């Protein structure tokens with residue numbers, strides 16, 4: 138799809154620089170996500186997915202104290218049902234968005250808990266400032282940290298994941314880094330510049346290869362190794378087929394032979 142008008146709506150602000158989209162969650166007091174916010178986030182990430190001019194997204198939040206404490210418990214207490222309509226991307230607009238084959242970076246400042254941590258875990262790379270704190274306190278609000286319950290035991294040691302899920306205890310950025318959840322811990326002042334630095338690096342990378350990586354990684358979660366490999370070599374993933382039939386494939390090889398940097402066109 139060609140370049141489209143990006144929405145900045147209600148608590149969701151967006152800005153772009155070249156192929157990078159920055160999405161800011163700005164919903165005082167704590168950036169909690171209610172159904173309406175989740176639906177807007179879904180439309181923003183859907184537009185990002187479908188806009189050929191955009192290659193990388195950043196998800197961040199406004200304010201020093203909270204990245205996001207997850208589900209808006211006041212809205213829930215007021216009647217938002219737990220199984221309500223979270224929109225096209227599921228909770229936070231990104232957790233279940235189909236076909237999101239572009240890199241998304243999350244920049245976490247302050248408190249990141251419950252569904253807020255689940256949204257961060259839906260991104261591909263996470264940076265956090267040294268004032269970030271994390272928890273899955275859903276046990277106290279009588280809900281299941283649904284996506285984290287599926288993802289965490291696959292990403293960090295089982296016994297650590299179970300400790301976090303069953304106790305809801307808080308952990309800091311250094312511990313999150315130790316478990317491999319974070320790429321980097323920065324000062325609060327450096328978080329955004331470091332995140333943009335990474336986004337610019339990814340923006341200069343090969344978008345068709347990134348798309349293939351993301352589709353294959355997602356599919357491989359439910360597939361056997363040999364079946365996944367066969368599907369890659371037989372070009373049975375749409376993204377791999379597109380990559381192998383693209384000029385970018387030859388551009389990478391030409392650039393190597395000519396001792397220059399490749400110029401990726403995404404076609």
Ligand SMILES: CC(C)(COP(=O)([O-])OP(=O)(O)OC[C@H]1O[C@@H](n2cnc3c(N)ncnc32)[C@H](O)[C@@H]1OP(=O)(O)O)[C@@H](O)C(=O)NCCC(=O)NCCSC(=O)/C=C/C[N+](C)(C)C
Pocket residue numbers: 166167169206207208209210211212219228248250251252253274275277278280281282283
């Ligand atoms: C310990 C927390 C995180 C921080 O405590 P504090 O004392 O430093 O700050 P305070 O509680 O005064 O918070 C400032 C204001 O922000 C409001 N707030 C905080 N969290 C939420 C929230 N989740 N929803 C709505 N509003 C929130 C808080 O009420 C204060 O406003 P007022 O000044 O009172 O007007 C502490 O805030 C805390 O424990 N928060 C709840 C964290 C939590 O339990 N998160 C998990 C929610 S369940 C979830 O995310 C499930 C997701 C799955 N699914 C999508 C399927 C439902």
